[in-house]
Amino acid sequence: AQKVTQAQTEISVVEKEDVTLDCVYETRDTTYYLFWYKQPPSGELVFLIRRNSFDEQNEISGRYSWNFQKSTSSFNFTITASQVVDSAVYFCALSEETGANNLFFGTGTRLTVIP
């Protein structure tokens, strides 16, 4: 079963619009970690954020914010006032306390910001 689901395959927004990328995860572990990564057109994978399962506080970093809700097993990512440079594929990922410590990635959401 897919451990991380990103239902939005592609999203297009006009510059300066806000956009939310959805992520739903599935795990039986009580301790786990959630991540978001950005993959711009150049291809590298850029770490954005890590949350552990015991910290449900939302986080804001500049134009980026993350909403973690254990009740709905979701870890959504919002970009405020989007810019062209935000155009990328965004991956949500899960790491479980048990097992090999690797990341289980969602299928990614391709965000295109139109100038």
Next chain:
Amino acid sequence: DTAVSQTPKYLVTQMGNDKSIKCEQNLGHDTMYWYKQDSKKFLKIMFSYNNKELIINETVPNRFSPKSPDKAHLNLHINSLELGDSAVYFCASSQVRGGEQYFGPGTRLTVT
């Protein structure tokens, strides 16, 4: 300084050949990984390795083998390359369990 580096960045080779991709991290991390990203951008773990344990994803063919000469390096050897091996391969490292993983720039492997 690049935290996680991979060489080569591009690798074009013919079916049946054997090739290696090198990975080095200068972050002092204990655990390294190899991931494969297919043409649909799906990222999947191949191996995770620290100085004590190698964990292999059971779906990885045994033509793929990681080799770690020391804690800072984890190379990927691929024997008898097949067309389906064409993908981007990413190396990554992390310090602690559940910690963020830092990725190398990727190696685009094309098998013709």
